[in-house]
Amino acid sequence: MSPPLFWVDEVPAAGTEAELSGPEGRHAVTVTRIGAGETILLGDGRGASATCEVVGTRGKDALRARALEYRFVDRPKPQVTLVQALPKSERSELVVELATEAGVDVIVPWQSSRSVARWVGSKADKGVAKWRATAAAAAKQSRRAWIPEVTDLASMTDVRARCADVLDGGGRVVALHESGRDAFGGIDFRSAPGVVLVVGPEGGLSDEELADLAALGAQVCVLGPQVLRTSTAGAVALGALGVLTDRWDLPGGRS
Known part of the structure; x- marks a missing residue:
């Protein structure tokens, strides 16, 4: 051990x-x-x-x-950002914990249209602080060299801007949704400098949000035959990325 x-x-x-x-x-x-x-x-x-x-x-x-x-130890490549719609309060920290253990680089808490949880005013500051503390604790538990960044609460405008930047740089943006026609495993992630995973809340991404992301160039896809909960979808996708790219290669590091 x-x-x-x-x-x-x-x-x-x-x-x-x-x-x-x-x-x-x-x-x-x-x-x-x-x-x-x-x-x-x-x-x-x-x-x-x-x-x-x-x-x-x-x-x-x-x-x-x-x-x-x-x-x-350098950050793994491609760098992965998880845009996570706010889940219900009882699963809020679980999302961050699982994604951190699976290797996420950046977590973006997102106030999506169907999020039941609402972070307003001081509640947003407290929510972000709790997610950052959870990320640090989970990184320590999993012996990570890097604590993932947890950004401030994002709006759809913020999410669009972040996704556009990654796409402009040659990266991939993937919205995980059961209506997707593309298979996650069929996307070429290995050549991408950055990847954004967009996960909706318990009610899923709205049609408007899916259309908005697709218009930017995002791919709407499914991970597999099962419908995953919002608290586990990001971690499962990160695990798949670990196999589909070099992210899970043993780090050489430098002394």
């Missing part, structure tokens, strides 16, 4: 020491009960990490560790 990962602002170079304190230090010392001599990973969520040996602990919320090996 790989060592536990903890987030730091700056990853120590090999042969140097670093202190882990604050909430991460408390979790390591008090919750995980990490002690001297054990191995941990320290990462910054921006590609850098170090395998470290714990030198000692201080109180209930701090430890010192010596870096044994430094590593940097």
